[in-house]
Amino acid sequence: AQSVTQLDSQVPVFEEAPVELRCNYSSSVSVYLFWYVQYPNQGLQLLLKYLSGSTLVKGINGFEAEFNKSQTSFHLRKPSVHISDTAEYFCAVNFGNEKLTFGTGTRLTIIP
Amino acid sequence: DSGVTQTPKHLITATGQRVTLRCSPRSGDLSVYWYQQSLDQGLQFLIQYYNGEERAKGNILERFSAQQFPDLHSELNLSSLELGDSALYFCASTSGASIGELFFGEGSRLTVL
Numbered sequence: 001a002q003s004v005t006q007l008d009s010q011v012p013v014f015e016e017a018p019v020e021l022r023c024n025y026s027s028s029v030s031v032y033l034f035w036y037v038q039y040p041n042q043g044l045q046l047l048l049k050y051l052s053g054s055t056l057v058k059g060i061n062g063f064e065a066e067f068n069k070s071q072t073s074f075h076l077r078k079p080s081v082h083i084s085d086t087a088e089y090f091c092a093v094n095f096g097n098e099k100l101t102f103g104t105g106t107r108l109t110i111i112p
Numbered sequence: 113d114s115g116v117t118q119t120p121k122h123l124i125t126a127t128g129q130r131v132t133l134r135c136s137p138r139s140g141d142l143s144v145y146w147y148q149q150s151l152d153q154g155l156q157f158l159i160q161y162y163n164g165e166e167r168a169k170g171n172i173l174e175r176f177s178a179q180q181f182p183d184l185h186s187e188l189n190l191s192s193l194e195l196g197d198s199a200l201y202f203c204a205s206t207s208g209a210s211i212g213e214l215f216f217g218e219g220s221r222l223t224v225l
Contacts, residue, residue, distance in 0.1 A: 034212045043114060043202060043216030051211060090155065094212050098168035099145065102155040 002027050002095045006103035013081050014111045021076040021106045023091030032094040033074040035065055038105075039087045047089070050074065061085070086110045115139065118203050118217035126225055130191040133220045137184055137205030143167070144186040145206075145214060146178055150199040161186055162208070193224045 003026045013019045025031060032051050036044040048059025055067040065076045074091060091103040115138035125131055137144050146158040148171075157170035161180035172178075175193075180186040190197060200221050204214035 032211050036216075041218070043116070043218045044204075044214075045114070045216070046213055049212055092212065098160055099157045099170060100212055100214060101157065102147075104154040 002093075002101065004091055004093050004101050004103040006091055006106050008106045009104065010107045010109065012109045012111055015083060016080045018079050019077065019081050019085075019108065021089050021091075021108065023074045023076065023103055025072050025074070025091075025093045027072070027093070027095055029096050031096070033065075033067060034092040034094075034100065035059065035063070035074075035076050036090045036092055036102075037061075037087045038090065044090060047076070081108070081110050083110050083112065114215040114217065116203060116205050116215050116217035118201075118220050120220055121218065122221050122223075124223045124225065125193060127193055127195060129193050129224075130189065131193065131222065133188040133190070133201050133203075133222075135186045135188070135203030135205075135217060137186070137203070138207075138215050141205035141207050141215070142184065143206045143208050144180055144184070145204040146172075146186070146188050147202040147204065148199045149202060149219070153199075155202075158188070190222070193222075195224050198222055198224045 005024045034049045035047040050057045050067045058064045088105045090105045092100040117136040119134045142163045145160045148156045158172040160168040178188045200219045202219045204216045
């Protein structure tokens with residue numbers, strides 16, 4: 001079955017520390033991978049995407065993600081977080097059909 | 113501002129009632145998606161329309177229906193509402209030219225009492 005897993009529902013991180021948000025998927029077909037961010041009381045906004053090519057993808061606000069096909073993962077990283085990064089982060093996968101399947105989200109809390 | 117407009121932003125209604133949520137996609141976008149976000153289910157895909165035609169269907173209840181009009185705006189109709197239908201309903205649009213790059217509205221928060 002095709003699925004998207006974000007194991008960490010909440011991640012607290014000190015300001016200026018690095019962070020990694022994990023995303024794994026299950027699929028036997030080629031996929032397209034995305035990270036979206038949802039700030040409080042707002043809709044979702046695309047952070048970055050992997051469609052093909054280099055497995056290291058850079059996005060907005062200093063975030064990057066690496067596609068690992070053998071581990072079916074697409075973890076999101078940032079070397080130094082800021083208070084403004086407080087938000088919910090969603091991993092999403094296109095399994096070759098018309099829709100995006102989202103993970104359950106990871107709430108990132110930045111501790112001053 | 114994503115360019116996707118959803119109305120109303122908040123809606124409170126009673127069980128058994130019917131509501132209509134409206135979405136205006138970004139200018140030029142032909143594809144509209146509806147998602148439901150709730151605490152226990154996360155973000156669930158409901159339905160997609162492309163240029164007026166239903167393209168894909170997800171976990172949409174029979175009590176729910178949607179359509180996309182010739183001017184490309186879309187409406188999601190929820191009827192015989194139950195307490196469990198309380199959620200944030202998002203509309204997203206895309207031109208279809210870039211896979212997965214959905215532009216989301218700010219959502220319509222539905223509370224069923």
